[in-house]
Amino acid sequence: MLNRVILIGRLTxxxxxxxxxxxxxVTQFTLAVDRPFTSQGGEKEADFIPVVTWRQLAETCANYLRKGRLAAVEGRIQVRNYENNEGKRVYVTEVIADNVRFLESANRDNSGGGGGQPMREEPSYGGGGRANNNNNSRSNNQDPFSDDGKPIDISDDDLPF
Incomplete structure (x- = not known):
């Protein structure tokens, strides 16, 4: 059995x-996720999906996410129910997030240019994200497959089998 969901949308x-x-x-917010098609009138439609985060992730989301920000949410769907004040059974479907990615920078609103730019992060290779102060840091970033199919010089003593 599998209950896994990944969403990308904007906070309402x-x-x-x-x-x-x-x-x-515990933090609650709603994510507006565009549907992949338009209505008969040519308008884009969206689903408004409630999201719940817990513990440290909840505090991080509350501190850094704001209305209109683009975010990716990974988690599971949960359906719960309760009895309201009028005695009626109410069912609630929500996503319990265990991973939230902020897809726009926090200073998007200060850019003065409308929609904002997505945050670009350079991938870090080697060193586990730590700064590499060695003089050979340039060689660590080279493409290991840059020989374009040329033979590799390996002796039989280097092979593990």
Whole structure:
């Protein structure tokens, strides 16, 4: 059995941060996810999907996400129900997120240029994200397959079998 969901969309409002009586942080927000087609009138439609995050991820989302920001959410779908004040059974479907990626930089609103630019991160190779202060750092970033199919000089003693 598998219950896994990945969504990319924009927040419809700022996240709401609350704490349980036990002191556990929980954040709720709604993600507007565009549908891959347009309506008969030619308008884009979207689904508004409630998302819940817990603990440290909840505090991080509350601190850095804002209305209109583009975010990727990975998690699972949960359906719960409760009885409201009128005695009716209410069903709630939501995504319980265990990973949220911020797809736009935090200073998007200060750019003065409308829609903002997606955040670009350079991949880090080697060193596990730590700064590489060695003089041979240039050689660490070279493409290991840059020989374009030329034979590789390997002796039989170098082979493990």
């Amino acid at each position: 409002r700022d996240p709401e941060l609350r704490y349980t009586p036990a002191g556990v942080a």
